[in-house]
Amino acid sequence: MLELKFVRSNLGDIKEMMKIRGYDLDISGFETLDQERRGKLSVLEGLRHQRNRVSEDIAAMKKRGEDASSIITEMKEVSSEIKGKEKELPGILKKLNDLLMVIPNIPDESVPVGKDENDNPVIRTWGEIREHDFAPRPHWEIGEELGILDFECAAKLAGSRFAVYRGAGAKLERALISFMLDIHTNEHNYTEILPPFMVNAASMVGTGQLPKFKEDLFKVEGWDLYLIPTAEVPVTNIHRDETLSGEDLPIYYVAYTPCFRSEAGSYGKDTRGLIRQHQFNKVEMVKFVRPEESYDELEKLTRNAEEILRRLELPYRVVSLCTGDLGFSAAKTYDLEVWLPGQDLYREISSCSNFIDFQARRAGIRFKRGGGKGTELVHTLNGSGLAVGRTLVAILENYLQGDGSVAMPEALKPYMGGMESISAT
RNA sequence: GGAGAGAUGGCCGAGUCGGCUGAAGGCGCUCGCCUGCUAAGCGAGUGUAGGGCGCAAGUUCUACCGAGGGUUCGAAUCCCUCUCUCUCCGCCA
Numbered sequence: 001m002l003e004l005k006f007v008r009s010n011l012g013d014i015k016e017m018m019k020i021r022g023y024d025l026d027i028s029g030f031e032t033l034d035q036e037r038r039g040k041l042s043v044l045e046g047l048r049h050q051r052n053r054v055s056e057d058i059a060a061m062k063k064r065g066e067d068a069s070s071i072i073t074e075m076k077e078v079s080s081e082i083k084g085k086e087k088e089l090p091g092i093l094k095k096l097n098d099l100l101m102v103i104p105n106i107p108d109e110s111v112p113v114g115k116d117e118n119d120n121p122v123i124r125t126w127g128e129i130r131e132h133d134f135a136p137r138p139h140w141e142i143g144e145e146l147g148i149l150d151f152e153c154a155a156k157l158a159g160s161r162f163a164v165y166r167g168a169g170a171k172l173e174r175a176l177i178s179f180m181l182d183i184h185t186n187e188h189n190y191t192e193i194l195p196p197f198m199v200n201a202a203s204m205v206g207t208g209q210l211p212k213f214k215e216d217l218f219k220v221e222g223w224d225l226y227l228i229p230t231a232e233v234p235v236t237n238i239h240r241d242e243t244l245s246g247e248d249l250p251i252y253y254v255a256y257t258p259c260f261r262s263e264a265g266s267y268g269k270d271t272r273g274l275i276r277q278h279q280f281n282k283v284e285m286v287k288f289v290r291p292e293e294s295y296d297e298l299e300k301l302t303r304n305a306e307e308i309l310r311r312l313e314l315p316y317r318v319v320s321l322c323t324g325d326l327g328f329s330a331a332k333t334y335d336l337e338v339w340l341p342g343q344d345l346y347r348e349i350s351s352c353s354n355f356i357d358f359q360a361r362r363a364g365i366r367f368k369r370g371g372g373k374g375t376e377l378v379h380t381l382n383g384s385g386l387a388v389g390r391t392l393v394a395i396l397e398n399y400l401q402g403d404g405s406v407a408m409p410e411a412l413k414p415y416m417g418g419m420e421s422i423s424a425t
Numbered sequence: 426g427g428a429g430a431g432a433u434g435g436c437c438g439a440g441u442c443g444g445c446u447g448a449a450g451g452c453g454c455u456c457g458c459c460u461g462c463u464a465a466g467c468g469a470g471u472g473u474a475g476g477g478c479g480c481a482a483g484u485u486c487u488a489c490c491g492a493g494g495g496u497u498c499g500a501a502u503c504c505c506u507c508u509c510u511c512u513c514c515g516c517c518a
Contacts, residue, residue: 045476055444076498
């Protein structure tokens with residue numbers, strides 16, 4: 001969410017910004033609403049002021065034993081006038097707020113202008129693509145043949161876009177989660193969090209999933225609870241409506257959670273395999289930092305995510321999302337794309353974003369500098385480190401051997417109980 | 426699920442029969458003074474949001490004592506609903 005004052009004085013720039021982001025949003029009602037709100041508010045406050053003053057007089061008169069009944073009848077009118085006016089305000093406020101809630105964040109100056117993902121510039125590329133004398137294959141074939149992935153069974157249990165992992169496949173997923181968490185906690189200084197996998201609406205509003213992206217979420221029937229679409233939601237909301245002390249910053253959290261997404265609007269996309277599921281595992285890094293450090297922290301965060309791919313020796317590249325591809329709340333985002341030989345393309349496996357004060361304002365996350373007075377909004381960042389299911393996909397496709405087995409990355413072997421490779425049983 | 430207790434500022438904790446309580450007192454913190462040594466003492470300050478005025482420092486008004494509603498000229502104080510926490514019982518992994 002942007003600041004009301006900022007929107008008021010930068011309306012033209014905001015319209016321009018939404019255009020380069022590819023947002024078609026009508027905010028023309030803003031000015032009228034804002035003025036209406038201010039007008040009514042000042043009238044109302046004047047009346048309340050009067051009421052407060054006279055109330056004091058009444059109290060004083062009563063103390064002296066005087067008769068205040070004539071003023072009291074007079075104040076009855078003022079009071080009912082206040083009540084009438086008080087009823088008008090919430091409606092205006094809500095409309096204004098609704099408008100404010102759907103305005104996206106302002107992209108950082110360094111974000112390239114572009115229309116869609118084809119305009120995302122590649123920042124760097126890492127790793128050697130393995131050459132083989134056999135044809136690469138997609139992971140769903142590899143997984144089903146090895147008996148470690150079962151989509152048919154998942155369809156019976158839940159429907160499409162789910163998977164059952166079996167045997168070494170289940171173990172590999174679990175190994176990846178531990179591997180990632182260990183690196184981020186032991187080497188990158190993150191504190192591990194295991195949050196609730198369901199949250200209330202207030203949390204969803206705090207990180208921006210609501211009200212704009214309601215249709216992407218699974219809601220629990222009869223409860224004010226939603227399945228989290230990413231650990232970003234519970235973990236960022238840990239500090240919702242809190243004022244942190246300056247010495248606490250920066251705060252680094254890492255959390256493994258399953259993620260639940262309706263994937264409404266992606267019918268027919270990535271229907272095969274593990275790429276796009278209603279439920280998938282992810283290890284997520286979340287940072288709360290001082291404003292002046294947030295862009296350095298974004299670089300570090302991205303490197304932390306890259307480190308996982310390097311240890312697993314998976315080729316990847318880093319792209320910078322252009323204005324047209326940038327998410328709603330982000331000011332700047334780097335995507336990590338891993339090489340998938342079975343599909344002959346680079347595929348997003350991590351998204352690292354700086355939200356600057358956008359989420360913090362919405363969620364009320366502030367801090368106080370030592371010695372300073374007043375509070376400031378923190379800057380929040382988050383990034384996948386990494387999407388676990390897609391990492392498993394990358395391992396299956398990149399480590400496929402000529403005999404149909406899949407070798408284990410060196411770094412993962414300890415987590416797999418020394419297993420050298422997965423072969424059909 | 427049943428019975429009871431509670432929810433006040435960064436923290437602890439007062440708020441009497443509704444009326445100078447944005448809220449006593451304490452702690453913490455900040456600044457200054459004092460003190461020749463990390464102690465103690467003294468003084469001042471110390472919430473958030475929104476509006477008006479001001480170039481600004483600032484100033485002024487309004488709101489906020491878990492949330493929402495009600496009673497009243499006036500509510501942290503009375504009434505209702507909800508949420509959460511705690512204790513006891515039941516149930517359960």
